[in-house]
Amino acid sequence: MIDNIDTLTRKKILFVIIVGFVLIISFKLFSLQILERSEFRERAKENSLKRIVEPAARGVFYDFNKSLLVSNKPSFTMEIIPAEYDWSKNDLVEKVLGVKKGYVKKILRRKRNYSRYFPVRIKKDVPLSVISWYEENSPWLKGLTYAVEYQRDYSFGVMGSHMFGYTNEISASQLRKYKGEYSRGDFIGVIGLEKYYEKVLRGKKGYKFVIVDAKGKLVRRYLNGAKDLPPQKGNDLILTIDKKTQEKAEELLKGRRGAIVAMNPKTGGIIAFVSSPEYDLSNFASVTPAEVLDSLNNDPDKPLFNRASMSVHSPGSTFKMLVALALLQEGIISTSNTVTCKGGLQFGNRFFECTHVHGRVNVESAIEKSCNTFFYTYVQKLGLERLAKYARMFGFGRKTGIDIYEEAKGLIPDKKYYDRVYGKYNWTRGVLLNLGIGQGEIGVTPLQLAQYTSLLANWGWTVRPHFVYALRNKDGKTLKVLHFDTLRVNISRKNFKIVRKGMYDVVNRKGTATHIALPDLKIAGKTGTVQNPHGKDHAIFVAFAPYEDPEIAVAVLVENVGFGATYAAPIAQKIITTFLRYKIKTTAQSDSTGGVNAH
Amino acid sequence: MRIKYHPKDKFDFVLFGVVLLLSVFGLIAIYSSTYNHPTAHGNFDKQLTWLIVAIVILFVTYLLPPRLYKIVSIPLYVLALLLLGFVIVAGRKIYGAQSWLMIGPFGFQPSEFTKLAVILMLAYWLSRKEVKINSLRDISIALSLGILPILLIMLQPDLGTAIVFGAITLVMIFWAGIDLFGLFVVLSPGVVVFASLFGLPAFILALAAVLLGLIYFKRNLFTSASIFIMNIAAGFSFDYFFKLLRPHQQMRIKTFINPSADPLGYGYNALQAKVAIGSGGLLGKGLLHGNQTQLRFIPEQWTDFIYCVIGEELGFIGAIIVVALFFVLFYRLLDLATKSKDSFNSLVIIGVLTMFFVHFVINVGMNIGISPVIGIPLPFISYGGSSLLANMIAIGIVLSIYRTRKERV
Numbered sequence A: 001m002i003d004n005i006d007t008l009t010r011k012k013i014l015f016v017i018i019v020g021f022v023l024i025i026s027f028k029l030f031s032l033q034i035l036e037r038s039e040f041r042e043r044a045k046e047n048s049l050k051r052i053v054e055p056a057a058r059g060v061f062y063d064f065n066k067s068l069l070v071s072n073k074p075s076f077t078m079e080i081i082p083a084e085y086d087w088s089k090n091d092l093v094e095k096v097l098g099v100k101k102g103y104v105k106k107i108l109r110r111k112r113n114y115s116r117y118f119p120v121r122i123k124k125d126v127p128l129s130v131i132s133w134y135e136e137n138s139p140w141l142k143g144l145t146y147a148v149e150y151q152r153d154y155s156f157g158v159m160g161s162h163m164f165g166y167t168n169e170i171s172a173s174q175l176r177k178y179k180g181e182y183s184r185g186d187f188i189g190v191i192g193l194e195k196y197y198e199k200v201l202r203g204k205k206g207y208k209f210v211i212v213d214a215k216g217k218l219v220r221r222y223l224n225g226a227k228d229l230p231p232q233k234g235n236d237l238i239l240t241i242d243k244k245t246q247e248k249a250e251e252l253l254k255g256r257r258g259a260i261v262a263m264n265p266k267t268g269g270i271i272a273f274v275s276s277p278e279y280d281l282s283n284f285a286s287v288t289p290a291e292v293l294d295s296l297n298n299d300p301d302k303p304l305f306n307r308a309s310m311s312v313h314s315p316g317s318t319f320k321m322l323v324a325l326a327l328l329q330e331g332i333i334s335t336s337n338t339v340t341c342k343g344g345l346q347f348g349n350r351f352f353e354c355t356h357v358h359g360r361v362n363v364e365s366a367i368e369k370s371c372n373t374f375f376y377t378y379v380q381k382l383g384l385e386r387l388a389k390y391a392r393m394f395g396f397g398r399k400t401g402i403d404i405y406e407e408a409k410g411l412i413p414d415k416k417y418y419d420r421v422y423g424k425y426n427w428t429r430g431v432l433l434n435l436g437i438g439q440g441e442i443g444v445t446p447l448q449l450a451q452y453t454s455l456l457a458n459w460g461w462t463v464r465p466h467f468v469y470a471l472r473n474k475d476g477k478t479l480k481v482l483h484f485d486t487l488r489v490n491i492s493r494k495n496f497k498i499v500r501k502g503m504y505d506v507v508n509r510k511g512t513a514t515h516i517a518l519p520d521l522k523i524a525g526k527t528g529t530v531q532n533p534h535g536k537d538h539a540i541f542v543a544f545a546p547y548e549d550p551e552i553a554v555a556v557l558v559e560n561v562g563f564g565a566t567y568a569a570p571i572a573q574k575i576i577t578t579f580l581r582y583k584i585k586t587t588a589q590s591d592s593t594g595g596v597n598a599h
Numbered sequence B: 001m002r003i004k005y006h007p008k009d010k011f012d013f014v015l016f017g018v019v020l021l022l023s024v025f026g027l028i029a030i031y032s033s034t035y036n037h038p039t040a041h042g043n044f045d046k047q048l049t050w051l052i053v054a055i056v057i058l059f060v061t062y063l064l065p066p067r068l069y070k071i072v073s074i075p076l077y078v079l080a081l082l083l084l085g086f087v088i089v090a091g092r093k094i095y096g097a098q099s100w101l102m103i104g105p106f107g108f109q110p111s112e113f114t115k116l117a118v119i120l121m122l123a124y125w126l127s128r129k130e131v132k133i134n135s136l137r138d139i140s141i142a143l144s145l146g147i148l149p150i151l152l153i154m155l156q157p158d159l160g161t162a163i164v165f166g167a168i169t170l171v172m173i174f175w176a177g178i179d180l181f182g183l184f185v186v187l188s189p190g191v192v193v194f195a196s197l198f199g200l201p202a203f204i205l206a207l208a209a210v211l212l213g214l215i216y217f218k219r220n221l222f223t224s225a226s227i228f229i230m231n232i233a234a235g236f237s238f239d240y241f242f243k244l245l246r247p248h249q250q251m252r253i254k255t256f257i258n259p260s261a262d263p264l265g266y267g268y269n270a271l272q273a274k275v276a277i278g279s280g281g282l283l284g285k286g287l288l289h290g291n292q293t294q295l296r297f298i299p300e301q302w303t304d305f306i307y308c309v310i311g312e313e314l315g316f317i318g319a320i321i322v323v324a325l326f327f328v329l330f331y332r333l334l335d336l337a338t339k340s341k342d343s344f345n346s347l348v349i350i351g352v353l354t355m356f357f358v359h360f361v362i363n364v365g366m367n368i369g370i371s372p373v374i375g376i377p378l379p380f381i382s383y384g385g386s387s388l389l390a391n392m393i394a395i396g397i398v399l400s401i402y403r404t405r406k407e408r409v
Helices: A004-033 A037-048 A087-097 A104-110 A127-139 A172-177 A194-196 A244-252 A290-297 A318-328 A363-369 A372-382 A385-391 A415-421 A430-435 A446-458 A493-508 A564-593 B011-035 B043-064 B064-092 B110-126 B134-156 B159-175 B180-196 B202-215 B221-244 B247-257 B266-280 B304-315 B315-339 B343-367 B385-403
Strands: A047-052 A066-080 A120-123 A144-153 A165-171 A186-189 A206-212 A218-221 A236-239 A256-263 A270-274 A340-341 A344-348 A348-353 A357-362 A461-463 A466-473 A479-481 A487-488 A524-530 A539-545 A553-557 B092-094 B098-101 B106-108
Touching: A004 B159, A004 B304, A004 B315, A004 B343, A037 A047, A037 A493, A037 B043, A037 B092, A037 B266, A066 A127, A087 A104, A087 A127, A104 A120, A104 A372, A104 A487, A127 A144, A144 A461, A165 B106, A165 B266, A186 A194, A186 B159, A194 A539, A244 A256, A244 A270, A244 A564, A256 B266, A270 A564, A318 A372, A318 A385, A318 A446, A318 A539, A340 A363, A340 A372, A340 A564, A344 A372, A344 A430, A348 A372, A348 A430, A348 A493, A363 A372, A363 A493, A372 A430, A385 A430, A430 B202, A430 B221, A446 A461, A446 A493, A446 A539, A461 A493, A461 B343, A487 B092, A487 B385, A493 A524, A493 A539, A524 A564, A524 B180, A539 A564, A553 A564, A553 B098, B011 B043, B011 B315, B011 B385, B043 B385, B064 B134, B064 B385, B092 B134, B110 B134, B134 B159, B134 B180, B134 B385, B180 B202, B180 B221, B202 B221, B266 B315, B266 B343, B304 B343, B315 B343, B315 B385
Parallel strands: none
Antiparallel strands: A047 A206, A066 A120, A066 A144, A165 A186, A206 A218, A236 A466, A256 A270, A256 A553, A340 A357, A344 A348, A461 A487, A466 A479, A524 A539, A539 A553, B092 B098, B098 B106
């Protein structure tokens, strides 16, 4: 019944349909595989190529003798990739991590403005047992993952909280500021050396390229790791700190409020740096628990406050050397000028007291005995402006430029200052008498006192105080020694000799600190007492040793204990003996071990 | 007169060669896609065994007389319907559809063989001398023969196979000599249904087109009116039938109409298949080196998405060779159907051609992203014993017709 003509037409119709579809398919294939090939190649690669960031270990801190002060240890952080995570697992995850119900939800809510494919840190410092539990159960815990990170290890016997400082997870505003340099979840130094040396400490993150399958499971390394970039550890810091002295200094201030700054007057290197009370840095190694932060903030002793370089007090009698040097250098006095101390000085209608009746004193014995009357008398001839000028020469009233950012300027009052504060002609020259004995508005930090003592010890020059001797690069071989500028005071050696002799007599003759004299080690020093209207006076002691060729200058501040000689001087003595005796001992050994002071 | 005997007069080497080459492509692709797979790495051996068995059976069918197929067409058709019914009651669910029967350890899909039974049945019915193809009654009977198994298959449900049945029925009716008006009557509801997928305006537009067609054919008012009502009914009832579909099938159709609706869900496989093929480039990434394939970005790739293994690893060259082989197969079948003196034989070949063609267009189409993801295998290439066996039997029948093409059945 199928007639042939009709059949041929039908054949043509079917043929056209077949050819039509085959052509459509062929063109589409051509377009996909030839024209759009590179785009699909890229997508196929993206599908399976994954970049894994490998964190770089932060540089560690050594003391000058290459003993570890701060190091790193691995820590595990549980993370969640919100896009893949099943919220119904919250209860289980919370139970395993040992946190409160609703904890995971709270964190995920807080981070919901970030990319859903980026891991969110859920808990840090997760114990190894949780990680092994996760490894066994990971197939049905999609979206849950963990990261190995380095965390600071502070288990080396020193606190050093105020100089070392700590790191924090980078904040959103910092992230904007350092666009491109950091990524979310990175740690950044926020205080102390961690902040100042952030750039050299942080190192460089590495990348590992891996091939993953459709489920995101690792299949193998990409090109056998040829394109991988290993992480680069940050530079280590070799500090000028002497670990034993630092330990000793921390121990000496334990239970008290105060500060100790010891430095090498010839190099400017800080030997010990303590602000007491210290705080436990291991609380800041990862997430700081809120309770800990609260208690630190509410502690009346203010442990977070860096007293060593931030607290400002008047220097008390330790300022007398500076006044003496100014008087000598300006030619107002010589050693032959004397004053007879009758227990104070009448100035106008006010009587300025001295501590004792000292009788006849010259500049040397005035320092030795800390006679106020001598300085009341002569400081009037020096005048406010010249006093301020000399104070600034010794680095007071401005930051020392030490290599941490937490530092106060202090205050050197001058005419302009008093005019501003009290109004013109509303203040009397009586303020000058007070300044002459280091009391009144004048404010200095313990660090500035240490720098000042270094200048006295070293005949008028020293190096800007600093913690870091050198940077050691990642392979541990190359050292980059840092250089700091020199500080000079233009005062003749003759005058320094007089003042230094006065300081020597304080300890070794009939001075105010003879109780710390040692038979085999000549210490020079000066006591100071800071009048404190709010309670007991603060004790200050500055010292250097050995007298002939000083290797250490130290400033000690102990708050609310009274007279400086009683409390601060013995501490300074122990710092000096610890540093020098220790050094003498180890120098003898250094030939055999070869490690000490190699650089 | 002595007839000169030549082997190629009795056996179509081109047809057989094309089918063999396609099967080899299939084996290669199955080998590659299951090479690293934890559970499917035995599939290559299984498929190779099936291929050998299928070729043996192909030769058995080749040697049987075509007359036999005409005789068994009615019992086969009844058997096929019974099997389909049985599958719904007792079949095993695989991939969301109830289409598998287990005989001992072997599972097989009756719907693969049902296709052959329907082709034979329709060929038998349409080639009967007394059947007037242009009478409404006979067309309705022919349509019913096709629709009956479709209804059973929609209960499984298996959208892909249902489409194949529909196409076979329509093309065979067309081949049987239906006139233009008949074709219009048969096809117009399909167009209306398709239009209704795109919303009310498209649906109304399609109905208007049907109205214009009816005016053009100038049939009596009763006929025209009933045809128009039939179209409206089809459009509305589709919505009802659409809701009968499984959610994943509804989603697939929706995704096809609007691909960006669900890029990570049902669009995922289609997208990954496109990426695989596109990234293959001109020469491909080499066997076992396609990262999309080897890293299993497309699940169950050795079945419905086998074509992107070829596209990715053998590139445009490999993919276009497969298309060319299929084209040769289609052309050869069409040519044989035209030359065949016997209308039953001719209709059988057209049915087989339509079956392969629809599989090819939908399967390759979904692999390259020009048709929705409807799960039907690529003939001779996709992994699966039932499908390979049914396809080889179909080729065997065609070859048997070729062997006896000078005779009248």
